Amino acid sequence: MHRFLRLSVLLMGLFVASSYAADAPSARMTEDSLGPEVAQPIEFPHFRHAGDVNKEHPEKGGMQIDCMYCHTFARRSAVAGIPPLQKCIGCHQSIESVKETPRIKQLFEYWEGSKEKNIAAKTPIPWKKVHDLPDFVRFNHERHIQRFVFQQNRPVQEACGYCHGDVKTMTVARRSKTLSMGFCAGCHEKDHLVSAEGGKDAGNQAYWYGFTKPVVKTSGALTAKGPNDCWQCHK
Amino acid sequence: MMGSSFDRRDFLKVLGWGGAAVALSGCGNTSVEDGKETVVSYSEPTDYMIPSIGVYYNSTCAQCDAGCNINGRVREGRVLKLEGNPDSAINRGKLCGLGQAGVQHHYNPDRIREPLLRSGDKGEAITWEKAYALIAEKLQGVDGEEIAFVTGGMSGHSKVLLENYLLSFGCKNHFVYEAVAPAVVRAANEKSYGVTMPRLSINKAKLVLSFGADFLGSWISPVHFSQQYGQFRKGVDGQRGILVQVESKMTLTGANADRWLVVRPGTEGVLALGLINALGTASGDAAAAAQGYDKERVSKDTGVSVEQIDKLVELLKSHTPSLVLAGSAAEGYVHGSQNAAAINLLNHVLGNVGKTIEPAASVPFPQMSPAVGGTAALTKLGEGLSAGKFKVLFNYAANPVFTAPASMKLKDELTKVGFKIAFAHYLDETALQADLVLPLDSALEDWGTSVPEYMAGDAQISVQQPLMEKLYANTRGFGDILLVLLKQRQSDNYKDYADYYAYLRGAMLQNKNALGGEGADDDTFWNHSLSSGILKAAGSSAALSGSASAAGLTLPAPAAADAQYPLHFIPGVSASHRDGRHANQPWLQESPDPLTTIVWDSWVEIHPKKAAELGIVEGDIVEVTSKSGSIKAQAYLFPGIHPDAVSVPLGQGHEAMGRYAKGIGANPFAILDAVFDKETGELAMHETRVKISKTGQRVVVVKDEGPAGGSQAGKKIAARLDANHVDLSKEA
Numbered sequence: 016m017h018r019f020l021r022l023s024v025l026l027m028g029l030f031v032a033s034s035y036a037a038d039a040p041s042a043r044m045t046e047d048s049l050g051p052e053v054a055q056p057i058e059f060p061h062f063r064h065a066g067d068v069n070k071e072h073p074e075k076g077g078m079q080i081d082c083m084y085c086h087t088f089a090r091r092s093a094v095a096g097i098p099p100l101q102k103c104i105g106c107h108q109s110i111e112s113v114k115e116t117p118r119i120k121q122l123f124e125y126w127e128g129s130k131e132k133n134i135a136a137k138t139p140i141p142w143k144k145v146h147d148l149p150d151f152v153r154f155n156h157e158r159h160i161q162r163f164v165f166q167q168n169r170p171v172q173e174a175c176g177y178c179h180g181d182v183k184t185m186t187v188a189r190r191s192k193t194l195s196m197g198f199c200a201g202c203h204e205k206d207h208l209v210s211a212e213g214g215k216d217a218g219n220q221a222y223w224y225g226f227t228k229p230v231v232k233t234s235g236a237l238t239a240k241g242p243n244d245c246w247q248c249h250k
Numbered sequence: 251m252m253g254s255s256f257d258r259r260d261f262l263k264v265l266g267w268g269g270a271a272v273a274l275s276g277c278g279n280t281s282v283e284d285g286k287e288t289v290v291s292y293s294e295p296t297d298y299m300i301p302s303i304g305v306y307y308n309s310t311c312a313q314c315d316a317g318c319n320i321n322g323r324v325r326e327g328r329v330l331k332l333e334g335n336p337d338s339a340i341n342r343g344k345l346c347g348l349g350q351a352g353v354q355h356h357y358n359p360d361r362i363r364e365p366l367l368r369s370g371d372k373g374e375a376i377t378w379e380k381a382y383a384l385i386a387e388k389l390q391g392v393d394g395e396e397i398a399f400v401t402g403g404m405s406g407h408s409k410v411l412l413e414n415y416l417l418s419f420g421c422k423n424h425f426v427y428e429a430v431a432p433a434v435v436r437a438a439n440e441k442s443y444g445v446t447m448p449r450l451s452i453n454k455a456k457l458v459l460s461f462g463a464d465f466l467g468s469w470i471s472p473v474h475f476s477q478q479y480g481q482f483r484k485g486v487d488g489q490r491g492i493l494v495q496v497e498s499k500m501t502l503t504g505a506n507a508d509r510w511l512v513v514r515p516g517t518e519g520v521l522a523l524g525l526i527n528a529l530g531t532a533s534g535d536a537a538a539a540a541q542g543y544d545k546e547r548v549s550k551d552t553g554v555s556v557e558q559i560d561k562l563v564e565l566l567k568s569h570t571p572s573l574v575l576a577g578s579a580a581e582g583y584v585h586g587s588q589n590a591a592a593i594n595l596l597n598h599v600l601g602n603v604g605k606t607i608e609p610a611a612s613v614p615f616p617q618m619s620p621a622v623g624g625t626a627a628l629t630k631l632g633e634g635l636s637a638g639k640f641k642v643l644f645n646y647a648a649n650p651v652f653t654a655p656a657s658m659k660l661k662d663e664l665t666k667v668g669f670k671i672a673f674a675h676y677l678d679e680t681a682l683q684a685d686l687v688l689p690l691d692s693a694l695e696d697w698g699t700s701v702p703e704y705m706a707g708d709a710q711i712s713v714q715q716p717l718m719e720k721l722y723a724n725t726r727g728f729g730d731i732l733l734v735l736l737k738q739r740q741s742d743n744y745k746d747y748a749d750y751y752a753y754l755r756g757a758m759l760q761n762k763n764a765l766g767g768e769g770a771d772d773d774t775f776w777n778h779s780l781s782s783g784i785l786k787a788a789g790s791s792a793a794l795s796g797s798a799s800a801a802g803l804t805l806p807a808p809a810a811a812d813a814q815y816p817l818h819f820i821p822g823v824s825a826s827h828r829d830g831r832h833a834n835q836p837w838l839q840e841s842p843d844p845l846t847t848i849v850w851d852s853w854v855e856i857h858p859k860k861a862a863e864l865g866i867v868e869g870d871i872v873e874v875t876s877k878s879g880s881i882k883a884q885a886y887l888f889p890g891i892h893p894d895a896v897s898v899p900l901g902q903g904h905e906a907m908g909r910y911a912k913g914i915g916a917n918p919f920a921i922l923d924a925v926f927d928k929e930t931g932e933l934a935m936h937e938t939r940v941k942i943s944k945t946g947q948r949v950v951v952v953k954d955e956g957p958a959g960g961s962q963a964g965k966k967i968a969a970r971l972d973a974n975h976v977d978l979s980k981e982a
Contacts (some may be wrong), residue, residue: 053285093302135291144287190284208867246644 024164032120050190053143057121065172077160089156089175090164100126100139112155145188146179152196153250161215167207168214177202199248203241206230210237256554266434268826281820295296301326308335308783310351310700310712313695315403315428315620316340317702318349319783321416321695322717327679329353329694329717331841334473335783337752339707341473347841348826349473354835355692356826357946360676360908362689364720372678373687378726381686386738388642388669394420398640398667400631402647403428406699406711407754411732413617423640425631426623429653429829429919430900432470432579433624433932438590443603444795446622447704449610450573453481457569459490459562460503460594461518462579467825467844469577479506493591496521496554497579498936499820499855499897500890504845511562512892515936517552518580519805521559522596525549528563532599539595553892573597578823587929588805595803609791611709613701614764618711620703625933628654628925635663643667646728651679652904653829655922657878657932671729675845676834676905689725694718696727697751699758709787711765713779729753764788786978815939818895819876821918822855827901830917843899846870846886847954852915855897856868856887864924871947874898876940878923881916884949895898896942 066077084087088096104126107196109124113119128136148154156229163174172183180191192198229239298305304323311332319338325332332352336343339657365381366373376384389397397419403426404412416424436446452458452465453476453642465475482491495507498725513521526532526540549556565574576593583589597603613619628650634640643664654660664670664683672684681687690696700712716744729750737744747753758765758779759772765785767775779785823829826838833839846853854872856864867874870885872897883898889899903917925937 045670051285088300088302091303096301097289099295101295139290139293141290143285144289145284145285147284161453171528179452 025213027207031205050145052189053145053187055187056140057118060118061182061185061188067183079084082171083160090160093153093155093157095156097142100137144167146194148191148194154199154248162207162217165215166209166217167211200243203243206232206238206240208236209239251314262617263388266754279777282819283594304330305649307717308665308713308716308781309694310698311352311498312700312785313344313352313355313832314349315622315703315790317405317472317700317712318345318471319712320345320349320352321783324717325665327718328637329356329934337782339710339783340471340702340704344473344477345472345475346825347941348828348838349831351826351832351835351837352693354837355675356694358676358692358834358908360910361692361722361725362674362681362687365689366677368686369683371704374377375756378701378724378760382734382738384686385671385735386437388637389419390421392641395423396639396641397421398425398631398634398643399643399650400425400427400627401621402426402651403431403620403622403703404647405701405703406618406728407750407757408698408732409621410586410617410757411729411736411753412909415732415736415739423634424621426621426647427625427627427631427650428623429625429650430468430578430823430826430855431622431624431649432578432581433622434586434927434930435576435578435628436624437930438576438581438594442591442594442598442795444606445609445792448794449608449705450475450478450575451606451608452478452491452573454486455482455491455571455573455606456481456486456489457494457565458570458575459494459566459572459596460507461577461589462495462501462523463575463577464496464501464503464823464825465577466506468823468828469503471702471706472825474706475698485910489546492569492720494562494565497939498818498892498895499579500824500845501579501822502825504890505517509558509562510553510890511558512890513580514551514553514808515584515820515892516577516583516589517808519585519592520548520808521552521554522574522589522592525553525563525566526596527560528564528591528860529599536595539592542731552588558754566600570600571602572600573602573606574600576807579936580822582934583926583928584928584937585806585933586802586927586932586934591803592805603794607794609794610705611707611791612705613709613711613787615701615761615787616699620701624702624930625927626656626931627720628660628797628933629931633659635660635666638666641668644668644850645670645680645684649678649680649829649831650769651683652917653919655878655924656920657924659937673731676907679905685738687732689722690731691716691720691725691727695720695725697754698727698729699754700891711785711787713783713785715780715783727849733930743879758785770847812939815876815941816894817860817940817942818892818936819874819896819918819921819938819940820891821922821935822897822899824899824901827899830901830911830919833901833911833914837909839910839914840887841943842954845890848886848950849954850914851952852881852883852902852918853886853951854883855886855891855943857891857893857895858887858889860893861887864944866942866944867948869948869951871945871949872942873945874918874921874940874942876921876923876938877922878938881918881921882945883916884951886951896940916933937960 062077064078064080065082068079069076085102086095088094103122107122109117120140124132125138125140126135126136128134160174161168164171178192178194182188229237231237256505292299302325304325306321306323308319308321311320318341319335320332321335322329332345332350334341334343334345364375365378367376376982387932397415421924434455439448440446463469466472485491486776492508494509494511495504496511496513496518497504500510504510506672523540523543524545528541528545532540544561545556553961573702574593574596576590580589580593595606600729611802651661661683671688672681674681675690675692677687691875693714693716696714696716700714702712727750733744733747733750733753747756755776759776762775765787785854824843826841827833842849854874858868866885867884870886871882873880881898898916900918902915904911906912921938922933922935923938925934926932927934
């Protein structure tokens, strides 16, 4: 009898715990549901830098700067890299038109230092992380950029956008994909073209994509899936 | 009833479900640190610094005195992994487990972070300015003879600075104290070969006969010798080398030997002379020394059968050149020097000197060459202390309170010193006795140079450089502290050097030509020095004295059995723990001892026969008692030990030092009798006699091997053969 009582207490506990897990907003995410709005030390306008040119109202449009002009490590490292402060200053010290705007003034406070705000000169801006993965997941930017931007010759903003969303329309970035395992696996299961016009030759690398021989479609196109082994990401 | 019926099993169930519930609720499919973690970029990046891509720097390992050259991987400004420097003649790109644990020395949570001044029982954090001022104040009017400076083995520029500092006081009390060092063998080598540390070529020998030299584990330069051993096993002229190990307690090297001969503790020299006698090729002094050591007598004294001696003689005759090594097991007796001399004599008789024993290169800067020592320094220090001679005592890279035999009462004697200054990484036993503790940079944060004592190849100076920024703002390099202290004394001589780095650079550039930088401009030479980590010096090597002198070589009869303390006590030196200076590195605690597979503890090795006699089984807590004290540890039945000996590994049993070291195991240094080698005055580490008794407690021994232990659960995975049955002729 007592055993039964104890068991029911245990089961109740488990039920409460699992329903709590189910109630957590995280579980209801769809592929495109947005992450939290993250306040940044400087409200960085991505749309101004990377957005499309607006011919009618140039002041509202962007400059179509390549993502990798600032996130320069994406093509050669596991992480894309937050641009060093020097890079921001490199351009902005000669853009007189915006030098007195609040955000740029704030930028120069980090570079030149500010006594009243107690910032030493050349202090890196304490950006908040917007796209983070759990520590047991290893994502490699280089692999993806090499494949989709250089071998497939796709536009940079499209390739980055698979995971980061339409950043060129945002002010500060906001996560717009779940970045869950299902999200990654969904793409890895698709047949992607191995080569493309104007793209870098993939050579034997195609075999490494999925550790299977690339498939020749009836159309003659050579396709390969993304790797499907656990250890590719869970190293 | 319900309360009392909630037993352990149910409790674990609840715990398990609770854990699962927590795991589930934490298992959302969002990213984990969105909007929480700060991601910091460089403000002004250097070209080669790419996040997530490693940069490699060369430096020098400071975990033991072998001084291997290392190569550290640094990523995002953090050192992650150490490997060997491929260009090093010492370790040729390899690194041992002890060296790997160097990062745990660096990131250790128990490192001291501020200078500490004693205030009652506690240390009060003070500024460096105050610490320096205090030292100057305490040294005011103190005579050179009233200062003692205790260090471990030292070399390179920090040694030069230290010598200069002591010279400024006219102080001659530099006690170089190494708790575990081949000090007797050095002295014996000096007599037999004319140099303290000749170059040994295991790889050129066809037979290595090692008297307790654990060259694969912890002896002198183990990484270097391990590589030589690999070549030796592949063989000279395709003939696979044969390793015969003679010792009373099996070491890692003994476990790798083709033939392991257990010898009565302390009779290694007798066996060596017996071999000389049986070889019959000696003449003059050597023959005279070996006279009377006929096989029957030697067999009776050493416990090695006549048959084995015959076989060994056959091997020695058919395999030339060979190499005979005198290790720490042979030197640890009152007649340790004689043992080592007899073993070295065997090398002369076999004609190995000049073939497998060659002169080592030495650097052309004698002031930088290593200051080595042993335990003899301890006696002198103890005498000075008990006479109340010292007003100020410095301690660096040594932990005498932990490693001195308890019977020397060093801890009490230290109270007679007016002011004690400890340079330390951790609050170890000695630092706890100090009045002022100065926190040091880790070996991966500090600048330095070192000259290895065992010079494996051409003469070289190894460069140590920081692999990353300092973790704590208020630690200092030993060289930097010395420089400030020197400026207190002779500001004119050192005013040009802002810090130790500047001094080091200046000193190296001054000798650029001798260091292979002839014709190069200063920056090129300096950058090359740092990037290669090794500077080859045009070294010279003294010739070995070829003659075998056996004058004065007499060995005592094997010690009579002691009724009260019937067992020999062998302090074991393990590859990971050595003298215990790295006990606070959890990797080393966690890595199992190669022979017993025990982790995180001490143990008493005891022969199964002896254990049966005393009614001891594995896991019994036994008390090991010597004349000088007693320790308690778990018993481990080990067939690789002489039945009349027990062994406890050194390095454990710390009362302080840090969270991973404190309270783990027992400290065998404490029960060593203060008995010394007659010639050199070194502590005779193997001379202590003990008795053991059961305490009645029993524990489960935490070890990696299966419950059946060495018996392989009767599966005969590797057939165990009597040493007599091993057919070495097939390998020869």
